[in-house]
Amino acid sequence: MANLTLVQAINLALIQEMEADDRVMLLGEDVGPNGGVFRVTDGLHARFGGDRVVDTPLAESGIIGTAIGLAMNGLRPVPEIQFEGFLGPAYDQITTHAARMRTRTRGAFTVPMVVRVPIGGGIHAPELHSDSPEAIYAHHPGLKVVMPASPYDAKGLLISAIRDPDPVMYFEPKRIYRAFREEVPEDEYTIPIGEARVVSEGEELTIVTWGAPVVQCMKAIENSEKSIELIDLRTIYPVDIDAIEESVKKTGRCVIVHEAPKTCGFGAEIATSIMERCFLHLEAPVQRVTGFDTVMPYYKLELEYLPETERISRAIEEVAAY
Amino acid sequence: MPVKTVFETKIDHVSILDENGNFDAKLGKGVIPDQDAVALFEHMLTCRHLDEVAFKLQRSGRMGTYPENRGQEATSLGAAYALDKKDWLVPCYRENAGLFWRGLPIEMVLLHWMGDERGNQIDNELCITPLAIPIGTQMLHATGLAWAAKYRQEKQIACTFFGDGATSEGDFHEAANFAANLDLPVIFFCQNNGWAISVPSKIQCSAPTVAQRGLAYGMDCVQVDGNDIFAVVKVTRDAAKLAREKKRPTFIEAVTYRLGDHTTADDARRYRDEKEVESWKKKDPILRLEKYLREKKLWTDKKHEAALAKARETVTAAVKRAEEIADPKIADFFNSMYAELPADLKRQRDTMCTHSLGLDPSQLEGTERQAVNSQH
Ligand SMILES: Cc1ncc(C[n+]2csc(CCOP(=O)(O)OP(=O)(O)O)c2C)c(N)n1
Numbered sequence: 273m274a275n276l277t278l279v280q281a282i283n284l285a286l287i288q289e290m291e292a293d294d295r296v297m298l299l300g301e302d303v304g305p306n307g308g309v310f311r312v313t314d315g316l317h318a319r320f321g322g323d324r325v326v327d328t329p330l331a332e333s334g335i336i337g338t339a340i341g342l343a344m345n346g347l348r349p350v351p352e353i354q355f356e357g358f359l360g361p362a363y364d365q366i367t368t369h370a371a372r373m374r375t376r377t378r379g380a381f382t383v384p385m386v387v388r389v390p391i392g393g394g395i396h397a398p399e400l401h402s403d404s405p406e407a408i409y410a411h412h413p414g415l416k417v418v419m420p421a422s423p424y425d426a427k428g429l430l431i432s433a434i435r436d437p438d439p440v441m442y443f444e445p446k447r448i449y450r451a452f453r454e455e456v457p458e459d460e461y462t463i464p465i466g467e468a469r470v471v472s473e474g475e476e477l478t479i480v481t482w483g484a485p486v487v488q489c490m491k492a493i494e495n496s497e498k499s500i501e502l503i504d505l506r507t508i509y510p511v512d513i514d515a516i517e518e519s520v521k522k523t524g525r526c527v528i529v530h531e532a533p534k535t536c537g538f539g540a541e542i543a544t545s546i547m548e549r550c551f552l553h554l555e556a557p558v559q560r561v562t563g564f565d566t567v568m569p570y571y572k573l574e575l576e577y578l579p580e581t582e583r584i585s586r587a588i589e590e591v592a593a594y
Numbered sequence: 595m596p597v598k599t600v601f602e603t604k605i606d607h608v609s610i611l612d613e614n615g616n617f618d619a620k621l622g623k624g625v626i627p628d629q630d631a632v633a634l635f636e637h638m639l640t641c642r643h644l645d646e647v648a649f650k651l652q653r654s655g656r657m658g659t660y661p662e663n664r665g666q667e668a669t670s671l672g673a674a675y676a677l678d679k680k681d682w683l684v685p686c687y688r689e690n691a692g693l694f695w696r697g698l699p700i701e702m703v704l705l706h707w708m709g710d711e712r713g714n715q716i717d718n719e720l721c722i723t724p725l726a727i728p729i730g731t732q733m734l735h736a737t738g739l740a741w742a743a744k745y746r747q748e749k750q751i752a753c754t755f756f757g758d759g760a761t762s763e764g765d766f767h768e769a770a771n772f773a774a775n776l777d778l779p780v781i782f783f784c785q786n787n788g789w790a791i792s793v794p795s796k797i798q799c800s801a802p803t804v805a806q807r808g809l810a811y812g813m814d815c816v817q818v819d820g821n822d823i824f825a826v827v828k829v830t831r832d833a834a835k836l837a838r839e840k841k842r843p844t845f846i847e848a849v850t851y852r853l854g855d856h857t858t859a860d861d862a863r864r865y866r867d868e869k870e871v872e873s874w875k876k877k878d879p880i881l882r883l884e885k886y887l888r889e890k891k892l893w894t895d896k897k898h899e900a901a902l903a904k905a906r907e908t909v910t911a912a913v914k915r916a917e918e919i920a921d922p923k924i925a926d927f928f929n930s931m932y933a934e935l936p937a938d939l940k941r942q943r944d945t946m947c948t949h950s951l952g953l954d955p956s957q958l959e960g961t962e963r964q965a966v967n968s969q970h
């Protein structure tokens with residue numbers, strides 16, 4: 273066991289998968305000698321060489337489009353997009369090709385690649401370095417969407433993602449890249465894609481969240497006298513609706529928390545599923561604590577935009593009291 | 595003859611004032627009058643000083659990530675000097691010198707990097723578009739801006755700045771193709787500073803020059819010593835004339851060097867040789883212009899002292915204005931989202947919440963809950 277940050281856990285997973293399988297290779301902007309702008313690929317260029325850890329031209333459509341070809345021809349590429357705000361140019365390749373290749377060829381071609389992308393706000397970054405577009409990708413059939421919120425999960429989920437036969441969007445919440453450490457086994461292990469994690473058990477209310485806000489939710493739970501169950505989705509798609517159902521049937525109350533804007537955020541999907549499956553168990557309307565329906569502001573206002581503890585606490589108390 | 599050459603070309607490299615202070619009198623004649631050369635030099639000193647101050651502001655937590663311009667002052671400045679006041683400047687983020695020359699208040703750029711959108715609230719009269727963070731995207735806007743000017747039969751042209759890395763993005767190729775094929779008055783001004791963060795420019799372009807990228811689209815291309823402000827002014831002037839008179843775009847590759855880190859979030863020692871940096875320090879555009887001015891007896895130690903004092907004063911005042919502005923209000927941020935704010939967004943603004951329970955008593959009206967909840 274080693275006490276690792278989320279960044280280090282991802283780095284370790286990459287090393288182990290690259291050692292185990294020489295089809296695995298990395299490509300992206302600055303992933304080579306510089307080790308990525310967040311140092312996630314630190315040391316990998318020296319260790320595996322420039323053929324397996326490749327600095328590409330500055331072109332996101334190029335990175336993903338070529339990764340699709342690499343994957344279709346037998347490799348297991350792990351492209352990195354430097355920040356979620358720069359997925360734009362790659363969106364076309366991800367959604368019109370990676371997501372559809374298997375079905376449009378009835379399985380003749382597949383795209384087993386993992387697109388690694390730092391996501392989310394809270395680090396005082398410049399414009400377009402703080403968004404949360406996970407729902408956009410969950411909305412595209414054919415993609416899996418993963419977002420770990422702890423070093424342990426980051427490693428296990430990344431190994432699963434690399435071994436997965438379909439394209440996976442692997443979002444890394446940059447606000448907790450180095451926020452805390454956790455014991456992470458040196459040995460390889462996997463965490464299945466599609467399984468939520470119950471972070472803490474409770475009887476009176478369920479919080480469903482994913483990514484960096486897990487931390488804010490834990491604080492809100494500490495500050496509350498209520499018995500609250502916290503579910504970290506870990507995978508956005510395919511979502512573990514059974515885990516949510518089980519919890520909400522027990523507690524009858526649910527608050528959903530995410531950084532992305534409210535309208536068409538993934539919280540809307542969860543709230544609807546709860547309504548479909550738990551209607552007669554609900555004691556209160558499901559509520560969402562999310563980013564506002566504005567553009568993500570520059571950093572001076574970012575903490576007012578993000579679902580910080582105070583806003584979460586308020587919703588918890590109101591839903592609990594209803 | 596079954597094989598014949600159907601296209602052949604060359605790329606010119608233009609240099610007027612070299613790093614040793616040699617001045618090509620023929621090519622350089624009348625490019626920058628003495629008085630302007632002094633003003634441009636003083637301006638470069640101010641921009642250089644701003645970099646030092648901004649770096650410290652970032653390190654002491656008073657500003658977010660900041661990209662130093664150090665070493666590249668002559669590029670955008672030479673271009674802005676050569677253009678008309680009404681020509682569009684369409685920057686990425688390493689064009690401080692040109693933008694300030696045009697008249698953008700220094701505190702606007704500081705506010706931007708201090709995480710405040712008011713730094714982008716640029717007076718339209720300045721014909722400057724906001725800094726472009728997503729690489730390469732602004733070149734298409736420049737092409738559209740130039741198109742609008744042509745449509746209205748105005749003399750205005752657009753000059754867009756971008757890095758060597760940006761020429762890898764699809765947007766660059768689309769912009770170049772539009773501009774050339776639709777006969778649009780655009781100058782594509784590439785600052786080839788050798789690096790795109792940690793990636794050397796040969797990974798962006800394996801051809802001997804970046805300039806020749808423009809050739810593929812059928813536009814005029816030229817390479818220029820980007821640390822030589824005379825040469826930059828000359829090639830920009832030529833390009834502007836072609837754009838204004840013939841509505842033809844030009845690709846300018848200004849060869850320069852990023853003396854600092856990519857931004858304050860970067861550590862260039864991880865990926866580049868200190869010797870390379872040292873060799874470029876000798877080609878510094880500021881040293882070069884100073885040598886020129888001193889040789890022409892236009893500059894003295896005393897003037898230098900005075901100019902530095904003035905630079906400090908200017909930058910200090912700008913920092914003060916940027917820091918003293920009242921904190922932005924989230925409500926104002928909401929209000930700037932649409933010309934007219936949708937009702938739900940108004941509600942979010944006024945309650946500062948996305949959940950609605952407890953904020954909206956009408957939800958309970960006519961239900962049994964009304965009585966229950968009123969007891970809370
Ligand atoms: C579309 C997009 N992809 C990636 C980035 C991250 N990024 C910021 S600057 C940069 C390098 C830019 O290099 P270049 O165009 O040469 O400009 P320079 O910084 O050298 O002036 C990268 C990769 C970005 N801002 N936008």
Ligand SMILES: [Mg+2]
Binds near residue numbers: 786788789
């Ligand atoms: Mg560059």
